Amino acid sequence: MREKTITITIDEQGRSTLDLEGFAGKGCEQVFDDFRGGDPLKVERKKLDFYSRPQAEREKSQR
């Protein structure tokens, strides 16, 4: 099973980036909100994550 990781980078201008890997669905949003801590978002995007798709779907796309 792929490990879920959260990487936060904080600079000296008070800006942060938040990068979640290996998450899927609502769990991803919950973790994102935990670490955002109520700070306003300047940029937000979801990333396509092959391993978040169901096994059957992955096998189909590999054929």
Add this chain to the structure above:
Amino acid sequence: MSKYGETQTVLREEKYLLDALKEMGYQAEVHPEGAPLNSYYSEQEAKQANIIIRRAQLPGAFGDVGFVRQPDGRFTLIEDELDDHSGYGKKWLGRVQQIYKENQTLAVAQAKGYRLKCRQVIETSEGKQVRLQFAVRR
């Protein structure tokens, strides 16, 4: 889906703000009802703040530096106008925010059960960046 985001740190929690100031070597005063800041010119209008660092602790400063609790809960920086150019302006505030955010992030991670995998300090052309990586046990 995984997710990426960029945020601007807002100082809301007094505890982490005081911790950040302490980490920077300041002994800040806390005034829940507000207290006056001393300015360089005595005829300047007295400003009030809820968290105050006195000038004696601020090398090169013209007046005290403080943080005011706004009605929406945020703390904003308040200082002598002369100090915006004496090292206690935007750049100084950014350093406060950086330490605040790191402390807040570590506390949230511990409370929620995320495991800290590594902490790195990276030198960039815009200053130091702190990178924290966590893993999820569940």
